[in-house]
Amino acid sequence: xxxxxxxxxxxxxVKNRGYTAINITGLAVGLAVAMLIGLWIRFEYSFGxxxxxxxxxxxxxxxxxxxxxxxxxxxxATPLPLYVACKDQIPEVKYSAIVNWxxxxxLMVKDKKLIRNxxxxxxxxFKIFRFKFLQGDPNTALNDPEAIVLTKGTAQDLFGHxxxxxxxxxxxxxxxxxxxxxxxxxxxxxxxxxxDYFMAYQHFENQEPWVQYAKNDWGSYSCITYVELMAGxxxxxxxxxxxxxxxxxxxxxxxxxxxYPMSQWRLYNEFDNWEASAGRIVxxxxxxxxxxLVLLLACINFMNLSTAQSxxxxxxxxxxxxxxxxxxxLIGQFLVxxxxxxxxxxxxSILILMILLPAFxxxxxxxxxxxxxxxxxxxxVILVVxxxxxxxxxxxxxxxxSISSIKALKGKFISPGTAISPRRVLVxxxxxxxxxxxxxxxxxxxxxxxxxxxxxxYNGAGVxxxxxxxxLIKNYExxxxxxxxxxxxxxxxxxxxxxxxTHSNSVIEQYPGSVGDDKVSIxxxxxxxxxxxxxxxxxxxxxxxxxxxxxxxxxxxxxxxxAKELMQLKxxxxxxxxxxxxxxxxxxxxxxxSIMENPYEKVRAARFICDPNWAGYIMFRIKDQVSFSxxxxxxxxxxxxxxxxxxxxYKFVDQEYGKKFALEVTVGKLASILAILAIFISCLGLFGxxxxxxxxxxxxxxxxxxxGASVFNLWQLLSKEFVVLVxxxxxxxxxxxxxxxxxxxxKYSYRTEMSWWIFVAASIGALLITLLTVSFxxxxxxxANPIQSLKSE
Numbered sequence: 001x002x003x004x005x006x007x008x009x010x011x012x013x014v015k016n017r018g019y020t021a022i023n024i025t026g027l028a029v030g031l032a033v034a035m036l037i038g039l040w041i042r043f044e045y046s047f048g049x050x051x052x053x054x055x056x057x058x059x060x061x062x063x064x065x066x067x068x069x070x071x072x073x074x075x076x077a078t079p080l081p082l083y084v085a086c087k088d089q090i091p092e093v094k095y096s097a098i099v100n101w102x103x104x105x106x107l108m109v110k111d112k113k114l115i116r117n118x119x120x121x122x123x124x125x126f127k128i129f130r131f132k133f134l135q136g137d138p139n140t141a142l143n144d145p146e147a148i149v150l151t152k153g154t155a156q157d158l159f160g161h162x163x164x165x166x167x168x169x170x171x172x173x174x175x176x177x178x179x180x181x182x183x184x185x186x187x188x189x190x191x192x193x194x195x196d197y198f199m200a201y202q203h204f205e206n207q208e209p210w211v212q213y214a215k216n217d218w219g220s221y222s223c224i225t226y227v228e229l230m231a232g233x234x235x236x237x238x239x240x241x242x243x244x245x246x247x248x249x250x251x252x253x254x255x256x257x258x259x260y261p262m263s264q265w266r267l268y269n270e271f272d273n274w275e276a277s278a279g280r281i282v283x284x285x286x287x288x289x290x291x292x293l294v295l296l297l298a299c300i301n302f303m304n305l306s307t308a309q310s311x312x313x314x315x316x317x318x319x320x321x322x323x324x325x326x327x328x329x330l331i332g333q334f335l336v337x338x339x340x341x342x343x344x345x346x347x348x349s350i351l352i353l354m355i356l357l358p359a360f361x362x363x364x365x366x367x368x369x370x371x372x373x374x375x376x377x378x379x380x381v382i383l384v385v386x387x388x389x390x391x392x393x394x395x396x397x398x399x400x401x402s403i404s405s406i407k408a409l410k411g412k413f414i415s416p417g418t419a420i421s422p423r424r425v426l427v428x429x430x431x432x433x434x435x436x437x438x439x440x441x442x443x444x445x446x447x448x449x450x451x452x453x454x455x456x457x458y459n460g461a462g463v464x465x466x467x468x469x470x471x472l473i474k475n476y477e478x479x480x481x482x483x484x485x486x487x488x489x490x491x492x493x494x495x496x497x498x499x500x501x502t503h504s505n506s507v508i509e510q511y512p513g514s515v516g517d518d519k520v521s522i523x524x525x526x527x528x529x530x531x532x533x534x535x536x537x538x539x540x541x542x543x544x545x546x547x548x549x550x551x552x553x554x555x556x557x558x559x560x561x562x563a564k565e566l567m568q569l570k571x572x573x574x575x576x577x578x579x580x581x582x583x584x585x586x587x588x589x590x591x592x593x594s595i596m597e598n599p600y601e602k603v604r605a606a607r608f609i610c611d612p613n614w615a616g617y618i619m620f621r622i623k624d625q626v627s628f629s630x631x632x633x634x635x636x637x638x639x640x641x642x643x644x645x646x647x648x649x650y651k652f653v654d655q656e657y658g659k660k661f662a663l664e665v666t667v668g669k670l671a672s673i674l675a676i677l678a679i680f681i682s683c684l685g686l687f688g689x690x691x692x693x694x695x696x697x698x699x700x701x702x703x704x705x706x707x708g709a710s711v712f713n714l715w716q717l718l719s720k721e722f723v724v725l726v727x728x729x730x731x732x733x734x735x736x737x738x739x740x741x742x743x744x745x746x747k748y749s750y751r752t753e754m755s756w757w758i759f760v761a762a763s764i765g766a767l768l769i770t771l772l773t774v775s776f777x778x779x780x781x782x783x784a785n786p787i788q789s790l791k792s793e
Contacts, residue, residue, distance in 0.1 A: 019305065020341070022305065022684055022687065022688070023301070023302060023305045023306065023341060023345075023684075023688075024341060024344055024345045024348060025348075025684070026298055026301040026302065026305070026680075026681050026684040026685070027298050027299070027301070027302045027341075027342065027345035027349075027388065028345040028346075028348035028349040028352060029298065029349070029352065029677055029680065029681060030294050030295050030297060030298020030299070030301075030349075030677075030681055031295065031298065031345060031346060031349035031384065031388075032349040032350075032352035032353045032356065033291060033294045033295070033674065033677055034291045034292070034294060034295035034298075035349065035350075035353050036291075036353055036356060036357070036360060036368075037287050037288065037290070037291030038291060039353075039368050039369075039370065039371075040287070040360070040364070040366065040368050041284055041287075041288055041291075042371075043366055043367070043368045044266060044267060044280065044284050045267070045284075047191075047265070047266035047267070048191070048262050048263065048265065048266065050130070050132075051129060051130045051262070052130060053128070053130065053228055054262050054263060055261075055262075055263060056094070056228050056229045056230075056231065056233075057128060057129075057226065057227075057228050057261070057262040058226065058227050058228075058229065058235065058238075058259040058260060058261055058262065059076065059224070059225070059226055059259075059260040059262070059265070060078050060082065060086075060225040060226070060227060060242060060257065060258075060259060060260075061074050061075065061076055061078070061257070061258045061259075061260045062074070062075050062076075062077055062078055062221060062255050062256075062257060062258075063255065063256040063257065063258050063274040064254070064255045064256075064521070065254070066520060066521050072273050072274055073271070073521075074258065074271035074274055074276075075221075076224045077221040077222065077223070077224070078221060078223060078224065078225040078257075079217070079218045079219070079220060079221055079222075079246065079249075079250065080098070080211070080214045080215055080217065080220050080222050080223050081215060081216055081217070081218055081249070082218075082225050082242070082245065082246065083096040083097060083098045083122065083223075083225045083226075083227075084096070085245050085249075086225070086227055086242060086245070087124075089241075089245065090238060090241045090242065090245070091230075092229055092230050092233035092237055092238050092241075093227050093228070093229060093230070093233075093238065094227075094228045094229060094230045095124040095127045095128050095227070095228045096124065096128075096225065096226065096227045096228075097121060097122045097123075097124045097125040097127075097128055097225070097226050097227075098121070098122045098201060098223040098224060098225055098226075099119055099120070099121045099122075099125065099201075099223065099224040099225075099226065100119050100120040100121070100201065100204055100223060100224075101119065101223075101224070101503075102117065102118060102119025102120070102195070103117065103119075103467075104116065104117050104467055104649075105117075105118060105171060105172050105469075106170075106171070106172045106173055106469060106645055106646045107154070107158060107169050107170070107171060107196075107197070108169065108170040108171075108173060108645060109158045109159060109167075109168075109169055109170070112157075112158055112159075113645065113646060113647050114154070114157055114158060114647070115467070115646060115647060115649050116154055116196035116197060117193070117194060117195055117196050118195055118196050118197035118198060118199060119195065119198060119199070120198070120199045120200065120201040120203060120204040121142065121198050121199070121200075121201055122142070122200075122201040122202075123142050123143060123200070123201075123202075125142065125198065125226075126138035126139070126141055126142070126149075126181075126198075127139065127228070128226055128227075128228045129226075131183045131184065131186070132183060132184040133181055133182070133183055134152055134162065134182045134183065134184065135162070135163070135164075135165045135181060135182040136149065136165050136180050136181025136182060137180075137181070138181065140180075141180045141181040142180070142198070142199075142200040142201075142202075143200075144178065144180065144200065145200050145202035145203045145205075145206055146175065146176070146177050146178055146200070146203060147177065147178055147179075147180040147199070147200050147203075148169060148171065148177040148178065148179055148180065148197055148198070148199050148200075149179070149180060149181040149182070149183060149197060149198045149199075150164070150169070150179055150181075150182055150183075150196070150197050151182070151183055151184070151185045151186060151195070151196050151197065152182050152183070152184060152185055153185045153196070154196040154197055155179070155182050162182055164179050164182065165179055165180065165181065165182060166178070166179065167179050170645075171199070172469055172470065172645075173469070173470065173471070173645030173646070174470065175203070177199065177203075187367060191262075191265040191266065218246065218249040218250035218253075219250055219252075219253070227259075235259045235261065238259065239257070239258070239259050242257055242259070243256070243257050254517070256274065258274060260276060264276050266280060267279060267280050267281040267284060268280075268281055278747060282744070282747070283663075283667055286667075286744075287670065287674075290437065290671070290674050293433045293437075293678065294433075294674060294677060294678055294681065296429075296433070297430050297433060297434070297678055297681045297682055297685070298681050299388055299391060299392065300426045300427075300429065300430055300685055301430075301681055301682075301684050301685035301688065302338075302341075302342070302345075302388065302391075302392040303391065303392045303426070304426060304427075304685050304688045304689055304692070305684070305685070305688035306338055306341075306392045306393060331398060334393045335389070335390060335393040335394075337393065338389040338390070338392045338393025339385065339386060339389030339390065339393065340389070341389070341392075342385045342386075342388045342389035342392065343385050343389070345388075346381060346384065346385050350370075350381075353370065354370070357369070357370070363666055363669065363670070364666060364670075424721075424725060426685070427682075427685060427686065427689055427722075427725050427729075428725055428728055428729050428732070430681075430682040430685050430729075431682055431725065431726055431729035431730075431733070431766060431770075432729045432732045432733045432736070433678060433682075433733075434675070434678045434679050434682045434729075434766060435729055435730055435733035435734075435737070435762050435763065435766050436733045436736055436737040436740075437671065437674060437675035437678050437679075438675050438679075438761075438762040438765060438766065439733065439734070439737035439738075439741065439758055439759060439762045440671055440675070440737060440740070440741055441668065441671045441672045441675045442758045442761065442762065443737075443741045443744075443745070443752075443754060443758060444664065444667060444668040444671055445668055445672075446752050446755065446758070447664070447745065447748070447751060447752050448661055448664050448665060448668060450751070450752035451599050451600055451661070451748075451750060451751075451752075452599075452661060454595065454599060454750060456594060456595045456599075456657065457537060457538075457592050457593050457594030457595060457603070458499055458535040458536055458537045458594045458653075459535065459536030460499065460500070460535070460652075460653035460654040460656075460657055461653075461654050462621055462622045462623075462624065463499075463534065463535065463619055463620070463621050463622075463652070463653040463654070464619065464620055464622065464631075464635075464650045464651070464652060464653070465498045465617055465618070465619050465650060465651045465652075465653060465656070466617065466618045466619075466639065466648075466649070466650050466651075467616065467617060467649070468494065468615060468616050468617055468618055469643060469645070469646055471642060471643045471644070471645065471646075472618065472639075472642060472643045473615070475642040475643070476494060476612075476615075476618070478642065479618075479638065479639075479642045480492040482638050482641075482642075483620055483635070483638060486634050486635070486638070487623075488622060488623055488626045488630060488631055488634060488635075489620050489621070489622060489623070489635075490534075490620075490621045490622065490623045491530050491533050491534040491620065491621050492530065492534065492618065492619075492620040492621075493527065493528050493529070493530045493531040493533075493534040493535075493618075493619055493620070494527070494528045494531075494612065494615040494617060494618050494619070495525055495526060495527045495528070495531055495615055495616075495617055495619065496524075496525055496526040496527070496611075496614050496615055496616055496617075497525055497596075497616070497617065498617050498619065498651075498653070498656065499535050499594065499596060499619065499653060500595075500596060500653060500656045500657045500660070501596060501597065501656075502523045502524075502525065502596050502597060502604075502606070503616075504523075504524045504525075505521055505522065505523055505524055506521075506522055506523075506524035506579055506580065506607065507519050507520070507521055507522070507579065507580040508520045508522055508567070508577050508578065508579055508607075509578050509579065509580055510576075510577070510578035511567045511569070511575065511576075511577050511578070512567075512569060512575050512576075513567070513568055513569075514567075520563075520566055520567060520605065521605075522559075522563055522566075522604075522605045522606060522607050523596065523597075523604050523605065523606035523607070524606075524607060524609070525606060525607070525608050525609070526608075526609050526610075526611040526612075526614040526615060527545070527608050527609070527610065527611075527612075527615075528545075528610070528612040528615065529544065529545045529546065529547035529610070530547060531545075531608070531619075532544055532558075532591060534619055534620065534621050535594075535619070535621075535653075537591050537592060537594055538591065538592040539558075539589050539590070539591050539592075540561060540590045540591065540592055541572065541573060541589060541590040542558070542572075542573050542587070542588050542589030542590060543588055543589055544558075544589065545558070545588075545610040546610075553588070553610040554610060554611070555583075555584070555585050555586060556585060556586050556587075556588045556609075556610060557577060557585040557586065557587055557588070557607050557608065557609050558587070558588060558589040558590070558591055558607070558608040559572065559577075559587055559589075559590055559591070559605070559606070559607050559608075560590070560591050560592070560593050560594065560603070560605065560606045560607075560608075561590060561591070561592060561593045561603075562593050562602070562603045562604060562605045562606065563605035563606060563607060564590050565605075566605040567605075569587075572587045572590055573587055573588065573589070573590075574586060574587065575587045577607070585607075585609065591608070594606075595657075598660070599657075599660050599661070599750070600748040600749065600750050600751070601748070601749045601750060602749050602750065619653070635648070636648045679766075679769060683769060683770075683773045686722065686770060686773045686774055687773055687774075687776070687777065689722075690718065690722065690773070690774045690776075690777035690778060691777050693718060693721065693777075694718060694777050694778065694780070694781035697718070697781075698781060701714055701717075701718075701781055704717070711779065711783060714778070714781070715775065715778045715779055718774070718777070718778035718781060719771060719774050719775065719778050722770050722771075722774045723767065723770065723771070725770075726763075726766050726767050726770045727763075727767075729766070730759075730762070730763035730766065730767075733762070734759045734763075737759075737762075738754055738759075741754060742754055
C-alpha cells in the first residue's frame, strides 16, 4: 500500500510541475534559512567547548564606579599580585594565570620578518586553557623566561614547516627566544582573538622594571587574571575570598570584584551595572526568532499551496470514494504525498545550505559547518521533514476525505467565505512577519547611517598609522624630518594610542570644586606636538603644546570638552588637576570631543599630556591629491631605512574607524537578505492563495464577464481582498516592530528615532509587491474564456 502511495505521489508531482516547483522552492528556501541560522546558533553556543574544563574557568574582573558621574563599569584590569595570592591562599583555586594585554610585535628568523599578534602569559596558562599542542609539553612550555609558543601557521610562515621546537626566533629585533611548543591556530572568533604566539610573562617582567615593583602593589591594576576552580567549587564559594584578598591588601579601594564565567565570554560580552547581560546574545536571539519566522512562513506557504492544489483533486477524490476507497486510505495518500514533497524540499535545502555556507562564514567571520557525522543533526532533519509534511497535509487530507463523493464530483463542497478564512489568517501572519522584517531592516540601516554621520571630532581621511618599535622610537625625529621632506607628507605626530582607540585611563583625584572622594576616571593619551594639527582636531580654548620644547609643557594638560563638563570647570584654563600619585598638571587648553571608542556611546572624558617618550604609534597625514601608489613607494623606503627589522605595515585611520560599525553593518546585511527571502516566500504564498481564490470564483468571474465586466473590473475584484489583508498586516506589524526595534535602539546611548516614513515605506512596499504577485493570477482568471468556467457537469 505504501509503495502505491509513493507511485501516485510521484505521478501527481510530475503531472503538476509548476505547482511542485513553486511549493518545493518556497519550502526549501525556508528550511535552508532556518538550518543556516540554527547551525550558527549551535556554533555560538559551542564556543569554548574544546576546553573540557570550561565550566570551571573564570575571568576575574574589576567592577568600578565613577564617583562623579555614578557610572558603573567593568574592566578586565586586576591587581598584579592577585593571581599568585589566589593560587596560594584560596584552596578552591586549582590554577591561576595572568595575561598581558598583548599587541603586534616583530618575529624574525634569518631574513624572514613578520609582524604578528601575541602576548605574555604566566606558567599555568596552558594548564587552564587546553589549546591543542602539536609539539611540546603544555605543562612546561613556558617555564623558561626565554620561551615562546607559536601557532602552527606562524611557524609555517617563519620556517616553511612546523617541526621547529628547539629552534630560535628573534622577538622585536632584540631577544632570541627558544620555541618550546607549537599549537593549533587560534581563530579570531575565540575570546583571545587571533593570537599568533605566547611568551613567558617572566620575560616581560625582566624587561620592564615597573613590573617588579607592581608585583607587590595591589593598587596596580595592570593585567588580566584567570582562575580555574577545583571540581565541585563554585563561583559563590570563591568570590568572597577573592574580594577579601583585595580588600585586605588594598584597604582604600572602592572597587568591587567579579567572576566572569567562560561560558558567557562569547555571547554575554557587554556589561551593564556590573552584570554580563548583553552582547552577541542579542543578535543570536534576534536571528533565532527570524529563522523561526522564515520557517513558519515557508510552512504556511506549503500548507496554502497544498490545499489549493488539493481542491483541484476534488473530482479524483469523488471517483476514488465512488469506487470504494476508504477515508483512511485517502488520508494516507494525502499525507504521504505531502511528506514526500517535504523530503524533496529538504534535500534541495541542504544543497542550498552547502552553497550559502562559505559566504555566510565569510560575512560573519565564523566557522559554521554542517555536522554530517552527528546523529542528532539527522534526527532533527527527519523530524522537520515529518512535521512539515504532516502539518501541510493535515488540512486537505482530513477535510477533503470527509466530503461525500457527490459533492466532490460536483465541486460544491466549499463555501468561499469559510474556506478562505484560515488561509486569510495565515497570509496576514506571513505579511506581519515580512513587514516587520522590512521595518527592522530599515531601522538598522537608519541607525548605522545616523551614527556614521556623527562628527568624529577629527579628520581621519589621508592619515596613516604605524606601530612604533624600538628603532622607530630612537629614530623618530630624523624619520619625521625625512617624511616631511618628501613633499607628500603634510604633518607627523606620535601618541600612546591611535586616534580611533584608547589604551589607558587615569584617575583625577583633585580638581577645582572636588570634595573628598569626588574622583573622576578619565582617558589618558600621551602625545607629541602637532597631534591636534595632524588629526584636524579643533582647540576650543587655550593653546596647543609647545612644538619647540617638550619639557616646557611636561606638566601641562589639554582636556576634551567632555572632561570639562564632567568636572564642571567653567573656566578651565590655568586650573590644576591632581592625578593619582600626586602629580599636578595645569590645564592649558580644551579640545573638541572626538570619538575614540564606541561611536554608539557618549564620548568619554579625556586628557592629553605632552610626553613624547610614552608613545607607541606614529600618525602622519598625506597631502591632498597625492596618489597612494606614490605614497607607498616613497614612504616604505624611509621606514625600511630607520626600522630595518620590521616590514612596513600601516593602517588608515578612516578605515579603522569604519570597522567600529562592522557588527551592525553585518547584522543589517543579514536582516536585509532575510527580509527579502521572507517576502519571496510570502509572495509564493500569495500566488497560491490567489490561484485558489481564482479557482473557487471562476463561475462568478464567468458570469460577471458575460454580463459585461471588463478585465480591469475583474482584476480589481480579485485584488481587493489581498490589499485589505496587507493593510491589516501593516496595522498589526507596525506596533510589534516598533516595540522590538525601540528596545534594540535603547542599547545605544547615541541613537536615532523610529521615523514614521519607515512604517509607510514598509507598508507601501509590501502593497506593491502584493499587487504584482496577485495580478498574474487575477489577470489570467479575468482573461479566461467564460464558456469553460460556466460548463456544468
